[in-house]
Amino acid sequence: MREPALMRRRAISGVVACGCAWTFSFGAVRADEPLPPTPVEQRTVSSPYLLSGERFLEANVGATLQLDWNGLAAVNGPTAHAGLVLGGEVGLPLVEQRVRPALFSGVKLGSWADEGHGPFAFVEGARLRVSPLMWDVFDVYGVVRVDFDFDPGASSVFRPGLGVGLRAARLLAVEATWDVTFPLGSTFKGTNYPRAIPYGISFGALFDACFGCNRVSANPTSRDLACTLYGAAAGVKDPVRADICSGIPKAMSAYPDPQSASREEDGMKAFLEKLLAEVKGDGAKANVRALVDLHSSLLARWREYEQRMTAAAQRARRLTERWTYVPAPTELRAYFGCDVDPLTHEPFAAPICQQTAP
Numbered sequence: 001m002r003e004p005a006l007m008r009r010r011a012i013s014g015v016v017a018c019g020c021a022w023t024f025s026f027g028a029v030r031a032d033e034p035l036p037p038t039p040v041e042q043r044t045v046s047s048p049y050l051l052s053g054e055r056f057l058e059a060n061v062g063a064t065l066q067l068d069w070n071g072l073a074a075v076n077g078p079t080a081h082a083g084l085v086l087g088g089e090v091g092l093p094l095v096e097q098r099v100r101p102a103l104f105s106g107v108k109l110g111s112w113a114d115e116g117h118g119p120f121a122f123v124e125g126a127r128l129r130v131s132p133l134m135w136d137v138f139d140v141y142g143v144v145r146v147d148f149d150f151d152p153g154a155s156s157v158f159r160p161g162l163g164v165g166l167r168a169a170r171l172l173a174v175e176a177t178w179d180v181t182f183p184l185g186s187t188f189k190g191t192n193y194p195r196a197i198p199y200g201i202s203f204g205a206l207f208d209a210c211f212g213c214n215r216v217s218a219n220p221t222s223r224d225l226a227c228t229l230y231g232a233a234a235g236v237k238d239p240v241r242a243d244i245c246s247g248i249p250k251a252m253s254a255y256p257d258p259q260s261a262s263r264e265e266d267g268m269k270a271f272l273e274k275l276l277a278e279v280k281g282d283g284a285k286a287n288v289r290a291l292v293d294l295h296s297s298l299l300a301r302w303r304e305y306e307q308r309m310t311a312a313a314q315r316a317r318r319l320t321e322r323w324t325y326v327p328a329p330t331e332l333r334a335y336f337g338c339d340v341d342p343l344t345h346e347p348f349a350a351p352i353c354q355q356t357a358p
Contacts, residue, residue, distance in 0.1 A: 035228065035297060035298065035301050036223060036225070036228075036301075036321075038301065038304060038305060038308060039220070039221075039223075039305070039308075039319040039320040039321035039323070054093070054096065054097070054214065055093045055097060055210070055213050055214050056093075056213055056214075057090070057091075057092070057093075057210050057213040058089075058090070058091035058092065058093050058097075058100060058102065058208055058210055058213070059088065059089070059090055059091075059208065059209045059210035059213070060088060060089045060091065060102065060173075060206045060207065060208050060209070061087075061088045061206070061207055061209055062086075062087070062088070062089075062204055062205055062206035062207060063084065063085065063086050063204065063205055064084070064085040064202050064203065064204035064205075065082065065083075065084055065085075065202065065203045065204075066082070066083045066084075066085060066108075066110075066112060066159075066179070066200065066201070066202045067080060067081070067082050067200065067201050067202075068080065068081045068082075068083075068112050068113055068179075068181060068197050068199065068200045069197075069199035069200070070113070070114060070188070070191040070192065070193055070197050070199070081110070081111040081112045081113065081114075081117075081118075082110050082111065082112075083108050083109065083110035083111060083112040083118070084108070084109045084110050085106055085107070085108045085109075085123055085147075085202075085204075086106050086107055086108075086109070087104055087105055087106015087107065087123060088104070088105065088106065088209075089102040089103060089104040089105070089127060090102060090103055091103070091127070091129075096134075097131070097139075097170060098130065098131045098132075098134060098139075099128075099129075099130055099131075100127075100128070100129040100130075100131075100141075101126070101127070101128050101129075102126065102127040102128075102129070103125075103126055103127075104123070104124065104125040104126060104127055104145075104147070105123070105124055105125075106122075106123045107120065107121070107122060107123060108120070108121040108122075108123050108149055112149070112157070112181070113157055113181050113183070113188055113191075113197060114188040114189050114190050114191045115189060115190045115191075116153075116154045116155075116188075116189050116190075117149070117151050117154045117157065118151070120151075120152070121149045121150055121151040121152070121157075122149070122150040123147050123148070123149055123150070124147070124148050124150070125145060125146050125147035125148060126145070126146050127143060127144070127145050127146075128143070128144045129141045129142070129143045129165065130142050131167070137168060137169055138166065138167065138168055139166075139167050139170075140164065140165070140166055140167075141164070141165050141166075141167065141175075142162075142163070142164055142165075143161075143162070143163050143164065143165050143175050143177060144160075144161070144162055145160065145161040145162075145163075145177055145179075145202070146158075146159075146160050146161075147159045147160075147161075148184075155183055155184055155185040155186045156184040156185060157181055157182065157183060157184060158181070158182040158183075158184055159179050159180070159181045159182070159200070160179065160180060161177035161178060161179035161180075161200070161202055162177055162178055163175055163176045163177030163178060163202070164176065165204075170208065170211065171207065171208050171211050172205075172206070172207055172208075173205070173206040173207075173208075174203075174204065174205050174206075175203075175204050175206070176201065176202065176203050176204070177201070177202045177204075178200070178201060179200030179201065179202055180196060180197065180198050180200060181196065181197040181200055182195070182196050183195070183196075220318060220319060220320055220321050220322045221320065221321045221322070221356055221357070222321070222322045222323075222324070222356065222357045223321050223322070223323050223324070223355060223356050224323075224324050224325075224353065224354065224355055224356075225298045225301065225302060225323055225324065225325040226298075226324070226325055226326060226327040226328075226331075226353065227353040227354070227355035228294070228298060228355070229291065229294055229295055229298060229327050229332065230327070230331060230332060230335040230350070230353050231335075231353070231355075232290070232291060232294055233291065233332050233335040233336050234335045234336075234337075234350065236287055236336055236337075239281070239283075240281065240283040240284050240287055241336060241337055241338075243279050243280055243281045243283070243284035244275065244279055244284050244287065244288065244336055244338070245333075245336060245337070245338035246278075246279075247275050247278030247279045247280075247284075248275060248278075248333050248336070248338055250274065250278050251271050251272075251274040251275035251278055251329075252271070252329060252333075253274075254267075254270040254271050254273070254274035255270065256270055266299070267329070268295055268327045268328075268329065268332075269292070269295060269296070269299075271329040271332075272288060272291055272292045272295060273292060275288050276288045276289060276292065295327070298325055299325065302323060302325040305319070305323045321356075331350070331351065331353075334348065334350040334351065335350045335353075337350070
């Protein structure tokens with residue numbers, strides 16, 4: 001019963017070993033092992049304000065009460081008219097939602113301008129809102145509105161307005177504008193202001209139905225630089241590999257301790273330099289020396305990455321990749337193929353090193 005078990009373990013070891021060789025495909029160790037390029041900066045979509053992250057769309061629905069004071073008419077008409085505008089608008093939030101142009105479409109019920117307009121009209125227009133004062137929850141903004149009222153039974157009306165608004169939680173808003181109403185195609189009837197009614201006020205309430213339309217930046221790719229070092233070690237073949245494996249036990253006792261040394265002490269460098277002193281053959285020394293050079297290059301690239309990452313963070317930006325470099329001598333030993341099954345005398349498979357991950 002022992003022989004089948006040994007055969008199964010030998011087969012598993014061979015399959016995993018082939019898998020590791022396919023995963024890395026690095027070949028012999030080289031001092032000029034290609035290094036990944038330093039990641040570039042990308043703009044983040046974060047905001048200094050709690051509720052004002054960048055959005056790609058704004059969709060307001062709302063109601064507006066419009067009042068016109070047209071003076072005492074010659075035919076004794078009413079001095080004021082009231083209309084209710086119901087509709088929605090689609091906007092484009094810009095600059096942390098400080099600048100918000102939008103297009104409006106809706107209907108108008110009631111009366112306005114003069115005795116000839118009402119009780120129904122289509123309204124098409126545009127809005128521009130700019131928030132000079134913004135806090136985490138509230139912001140105060142100025143608003144410019146331009147509306148065209150298309151009355152099926154009377155002439156169309158042009159109604160621009162200028163005012164202020166208050167928005168809460170980037171979700172609900174109230175605003176008021178002072179409006180002037182102009183007739184298009186004919187003058188107003190039964191009013192003291194036939195060519196323009198200068199006294200109009202609009203009170204509006206808005207709800208942003210697209211409050212979840214936030215931009216989401218792509219997560220940076222994670223890259224483990226240690227995989228480059230491990231892959232180079234996996235390319236070492238016999239008899240060089242056997243020479244290196246014989247020197248590893250003594251190299252593990254290097255000072256500082258390669259397994260617990262701090263980053264400043266550089267335990268991997270101490271391990272590799274001790275290993276270089278222990279190996280005998282010229283081929284083994286050349287391969288280990290190449291690993292020493294590769295480790296130094298990777299460590300220098302890692303430090304450059306950290307500097308760029310810090311500089312990008314100071315400008316509220318981040319890098320397209322997130323790098324790590326924490327090589328371990330025990331794992332490097334496994335990639336050399338020096339961990340051997342005592343029963344089959346076959347090397348244990350090294351752990352799969354995933355160089356990049358989303």
